[in-house]
Amino acid sequence: MTRLLDQPDILAPLPRVDHGLIDAIERARLVGRGGASFPVATKWRAVEHRSHGRAVVVVNGAEGEPQSKKDRLLMTTRPHLVLDGAFIAARVLRARRVILYIGERHSAARDSMLRALAQRSELERNIVTYAAAPARYVAGAEAAVIHFLNDGVATPVNIPPYPFERGVEGAPTLVQNVETLAHVAILARTGEAPNRVLITLVGGVTRPGVFEVDSRTTITQAINQSGGLTEPARAVLVGGYFGSWMDPHEAWGMRLDPSASRLGCGVIGVLPSSRCAVCEVAAIMRYLAAESSAQCGPCFFGLRALGDACTRIAGQGSNPEVLKRMQRWSAEVRARGACKHPDGAVMFLSSALQVFGDEFASHRPHAKSEQVRLSA
Amino acid sequence: MIDRIKCDGRGLCAELLPELIRLDDWGYPILTSGPVPDHLLPLAQRAVDDCPVLAIALRRSVPEK
Numbered sequence: 001m002t003r004l005l006d007q008p009d010i011l012a013p014l015p016r017v018d019h020g021l022i023d024a025i026e027r028a029r030l031v032g033r034g035g036a037s038f039p040v041a042t043k044w045r046a047v048e049h050r051s052h053g054r055a056v057v058v059v060n061g062a063e064g065e066p067q068s069k070k071d072r073l074l075m076t077t078r079p080h081l082v083l084d085g086a087f088i089a090a091r092v093l094r095a096r097r098v099i100l101y102i103g104e105r106h107s108a109a110r111d112s113m114l115r116a117l118a119q120r121s122e123l124e125r126n127i128v129t130y131a132a133a134p135a136r137y138v139a140g141a142e143a144a145v146i147h148f149l150n151d152g153v154a155t156p157v158n159i160p161p162y163p164f165e166r167g168v169e170g171a172p173t174l175v176q177n178v179e180t181l182a183h184v185a186i187l188a189r190t191g192e193a194p195n196r197v198l199i200t201l202v203g204g205v206t207r208p209g210v211f212e213v214d215s216r217t218t219i220t221q222a223i224n225q226s227g228g229l230t231e232p233a234r235a236v237l238v239g240g241y242f243g244s245w246m247d248p249h250e251a252w253g254m255r256l257d258p259s260a261s262r263l264g265c266g267v268i269g270v271l272p273s274s275r276c277a278v279c280e281v282a283a284i285m286r287y288l289a290a291e292s293s294a295q296c297g298p299c300f301f302g303l304r305a306l307g308d309a310c311t312r313i314a315g316q317g318s319n320p321e322v323l324k325r326m327q328r329w330s331a332e333v334r335a336r337g338a339c340k341h342p343d344g345a346v347m348f349l350s351s352a353l354q355v356f357g358d359e360f361a362s363h364r365p366h367a368k369s370e371q372v373r374l375s376a
Numbered sequence: 377m378i379d380r381i382k383c384d385g386r387g388l389c390a391e392l393l394p395e396l397i398r399l400d401d402w403g404y405p406i407l408t409s410g411p412v413p414d415h416l417l418p419l420a421q422r423a424v425d426d427c428p429v430l431a432i433a434l435r436r437s438v439p440e441k
Contacts, residue, residue, distance in 0.1 A: 158380075
């Protein structure tokens with residue numbers, strides 16, 4: 001089994017690749033690992049059809065999800081593997097440019113990628129440029145990536161046009177997460193279906209951090225492999241801030257299979273039972289509201305109102321009127337932004353209201369002394 | 377359909393076409409889903425034409441396969 005992490009990062013000639021790789025990607029049912037889990041083969045075909053030798057490949061290492069660390073670890077430790085994936089994509093899609101789009105705060109990842117790039121052939125180096133991704137939550141979303149590379153503004157735009165139709169400088173563009181590209185590189189080299197996945201464990205686990213697991217692994221097994229829980233869990237957040245809360249007994253048996261589950265970007269957050277769920281949810285909702293790019297009214301005002309409402313319950317205790325408003329706003333905000341930011345935020349909140357229904361209905365303000373910062 | 381980035385929440389559309397458009401708590405339009413009934417088409421066209429920021433458009437619905 002070929003692993004992503006804990007392997008020497010060797011620079012070796014690329015395997016011969018052609019159109020057939022897209023079929024292999026499809027057979028392997030590879031999906032994007034940036035969070036949206038979109039089928040990779042579909043995206044590649046859309047770019048390939050339109051390319052005519054002018055396509056652009058964007059290596060997406062923005063990793064704006066605050067709890068996720070796997071992309072920067074991969075770029076730091078396996079830069080050649082990621083670059084292999086990018087150049088393989090460029091060959092198959094007949095692209096003329098590759099752009100490394102790396103989170104501006106991920107300096108170790110950037111340095112490692114640029115160092116590795118300097119070791120590549122001149123032919124490869126000549127088609128690559130680098131761009132620093134702003135440290136904002138939405139900066140890694142495809143449409144925002146294209147907007148930033150074209151106009152210097154990392155806010156989402158209306159779609160269509162999709163990046164595969166009109167992307168960087170109007171050319172058909174593939175925006176692909178770095179882990180996804182690494183999987184492609186392994187598939188192209190070995191012919192093996194990449195049935196491994198990178199996850200980031202956070203919260204009430206003994207050893208938080210990035211782990212590489214077989215995609216048949218369950219969440220329990222992954223947590224046990226990393227030293228187990230620090231105390232009984234109250235809930236599990238699967239997929240990071242764009243994901244959903246689950247009851248532990250439902251989450252434990254879930255397999256870490258990106259093509260079958262709501263794994264998102266692979267963040268698994270464990271909320272220990274001693275922590276206050278309402279305060280945790282309120283903090284994350286405030287964050288998501290602040291990360292609205294403030295372009296669409298329903299997202300900008302709606303998420304702020306929802307964050308304020310959570311905060312009010314957290315600070316002043318439960319309030320059925322406020323809760324009712326939150327339910328209504330959550331339903332109204334959905335699907336009313338140019339991008340999926342509001343949808344993700346209200347899905348996160350809806351799952352919280354479901355799993356933590358009792359807590360939201362009976363929450364009492366904490367005494368000053370027991371107030372705690374909750375994020376892991 | 378509404379261009380959510382252009383829309384400024386002026387609210388004119390909801391006044392011109394209350395049958396299909398209501399405003400949320402911040403003054404931004406919420407559309408009733410589904411096609412516009414024929415008898416409302418002239419009013420819908422007026423809501424489109426009169427939007428001060430040109431954020432609404434009528435879209436021909438794609439027949440289902």
